[in-house]
Amino acid sequence: MRMFNLHCHSNYCDGSSPLREYADAAVSRGFHTLGFSSHAPLPFKNKFALRDEQALLNYVAEISQLKEEFQSRLNIYTALEIDYIPGISDDFDHWRKLANLDYVIGGVHLVRNGDQQQLWFIDGPRQEIYVEGLQQIFGGDARKAVTRYWQQMREMITTQKPDIVAHPDKIKMHNQNRFFSTTDKWYVEQVEQTLEVIAAAGTIVEANTRGLYKGRSDELFPGEGILTRMFELNIPVTVNSDSHRPEEIDGFYPHAYETLRRIGFREVMCFTDKGWEGREF
Secondary structure: OOOEEOOEOOOOOOOOOOHHHHHHHHHHOOOOEEEEEEEOOOOOOOOOOOOOHHHHHHHHHHHHHHHHHOOOOOEEEEEEEEEOOOOOOOOHHHHHHHHOOOEEEEEOOEEEOOOOOOEEEOOOOOHHHHHHHHHHHHOOOHHHHHHHHHHHHHHHHHHHOOOEEOOOOHHHOOOOOOOOOOOOHHHHHHHHHHHHHHHHHOOEEEEEOHHHHOOOOOOOEOOHHHHHHHHHOOOOEEEEOOEOOHHHOOOOHHHHHHHHHHHOOOEEEEEEOOEEEEEEO
């Protein structure tokens, strides 16, 4: 099976390298499709997203040039990974229209506790930021904090309607079984509620390999238990590496496809010029 990746970050946001280097890497690995998905701008200072709307327009223009240049070798698409932060982030439709996006990846990396302006950052390489946020913003109440994460995820799916949900259980990454267990009854209930919302919306969920090749998780995002329940609910899946470096674009892909096949999946969703299509593997 020729591979593809729809979740890719470049030096326009928190990736390491220019867009062209990812396209070259995709061609060298025999990919048929590559989708760029920089983090959409946010209305506050940060180190991971596109700086502003002008940076976004520059990003879109360069992708357009690469589409034309690589058209005989690689299908290239324009996307954004957009954060949903209630009351703070712009609606996804704003970015869809401004950038004429092919598709949208929706993610929750920053969790808001009610009307507080402080945000709990659940991603990134530093565990101490996760722990500090849990203590300062949620008073160390892991159940409250994690429940709010899953609630925010459900709000994103129903109000913003992303094409793909990014790494839905990434909340577990820095936990390392210290503050909660993914087998806790309340946690399982939050996951089930979220999957039911995803199934009703017909949203695609990515099997994200980044935690594996970065050594931050011993399983995919989402893990095998959630993927199994997704299969039972007929939730469509795709495989992405969430690459931040060109050499990461196919990181742990064999493991991801082997896991999906063992569960029972036989096709993954890929974006094409005709829209979303299932690809057998």
